[in-house]
Amino acid sequence: MTQARASLPYRPPAPDPDELVCWPADFGTRFTLFCDVEEEFDWRASLSRDGWSTTAMSAFPDAHRRFAGLDMPLACMVDYAVAADPTAADYLASVRDDPRCAIGAQLHPWVTPPFEEAVTPFNSYAGNLPPSLEAAKIATLTDTIATRFGRPPVAYRAGRYGIGPDTLSVLAALGYRLDTSVRAAYDYRADGGPDFRAIGSSAYRRDRVIELPFTTVHTGMLRGRGASLYRRAAGFPHGPGVLVRLGLVQRVSLTPEDMPLRAALEAVTVAVGEGTRLLTFSFHSPSLAPGHTPYVRDAADLAAFWRWWDAMAERLVRLGVRSASLNEILNAAG
Template sequence: MSAGRDASPAPYRVPGPAPQDRIEWPAAFGTRFAIFVDTEEEFDWSQPLDRARRNTEAMAALPEAHRRFADRGVPITYLVDHPVATDPRSVAVLTGCLEDGRSAIGAQLHPWVNPPHEEIVSGINSFLCNLPVGLQAAKLAALTQEIEHAFGARPRAFRAGRYGIGPQTAAMLADQGYRIDSSMRAGYDYSDEGGPDFSAVPNAAFRLGRIVELPFTTVHRGRLRRGGVALHRGLGRVPHGRGVASRLGLYSRVSLTPEGMPLDEATEAVRVAVGEGLRLLNFAFHSPSLQPGNTPYVRDTADLRAFHRWWDAVLDLLDRLGVRPAGLDELIEATLVGPAGLEPAT
């Protein structure tokens, strides 16, 4: 499509991985969890996107939140977008966070605030995959260079803002030196908004060309959870169907995030994922949620306290279950080793 038009392209229906592409984690890796933070500017989620909205005041709340994780030995991968990478105060905050020795900087691309600015700002164009391939590549190169300039090293992990990965993204990332992508949200479908359809994407990590995909974990819980994506879609066609199914304990879909996911459902989802043998649980949240008033999930100080309580309870549960944290270096290293911990992966 032309970058100047706000037309709806055919949705990118992401195919499920071939069996040989699935990552077989080495035995020594055990069962782990990772946390990727969408580290970004603040904007009003209820309003149209605005290229001028580049405020990063919420970054001032990051050190205290980071300390809570670091004190428990939990590393974070901060997926930094263009407004953050070009703001000296934000760079200083993140540089301090890296002093824990295990956290890392990755990249997140919000097209509407990431140069070059050749497209109309719109909902359709907020998904990277809907832009011309050359413009996608130029935006990725610009972001990668800014992050390298700010932090002294090229980022190795990536997330497309709004999960807007496309069929050419993996090759572009590999060309820029990325090793990990986490742009896919297992089992979700954004095609109604003009974005990708991840209905066929599992939670398990897999090779995506020359990089490794770590999907954002989605767990189906409840007595009918084996209905999975098809059941979720069907319940959406029934008035209040999903809410009723959740209240009755029949079915609900849970992402591993404190944003909009109740604690009781999240802890059950963790137990389900571990019980079903998922070797890597992938958690996420948005950095502006660390300051009240920036996202729909943390509107006031009471919400912020609940946000931290959510993490305290989930981290306690992971510890009891023997699920250890993994930083970006550990994730990359483990994808280079075969299942016995001896042979290179192919």
């Protein structure tokens, strides 16, 4: 069995100023929406190569119509379990045929061959795997998506944000143009994942690939020092929660999954006011059907999920923030 890397958690360095993407003036202020299209599994249990299904994919065509009605084109980051299942993949036909949507790739290494590693939390971050094994899994995923959907993906996301030191060079060699495996300001070292605390939400270029982090916004009275205050508070029991209750700092990602609507609306307003040019939103496809994620447990949660998106679409229109398809982003980035 292949051994994983024995190294410190990966800490990608903050981009140099000359690595940052300079968006053209006519690009305006935009947003894009990524969906992690994946199998459903028990989020409370240990990861496994077995015991998953893809039944929630049946909800995808209706979801695509609803997002299209909100002018929210989807960048669908499809993992191997869905791409290898003809029935599950067929539910993405409307997305494949929508010129404003895109099919990208998402790597869940524990369900993607070749299977040479033990299934552990550490190995679930693909960037922790030996370089040759990570590259082989990405190649398998890429080929499967290209065969199933008729074109190779050009955008990639490592499941669990599990990017590693060799990931971008592998992607560049396979023809990928954009990676979205970084979650700005988050730290996954607790079970062996990467540390993104040095990375902000701005897009940058590295190893011939555009890195587009998942947007993180600090809100509250002390938001100007939000990242450093949050890091310090995280070292104390309930520290971040105390900051939130006092209205000092809240760390917000742009997703309806465990992010309250009021906080997300404030975060978008703050980000636009501070000059952020491209906001990135995200959610998991199993949340489109009740009972598959801790975020959408029943019909009431699903209704709240859609209210979140309706209200967010209204706020984006009010702020003058337009949607951006993956192709529009790549063209604007040059």
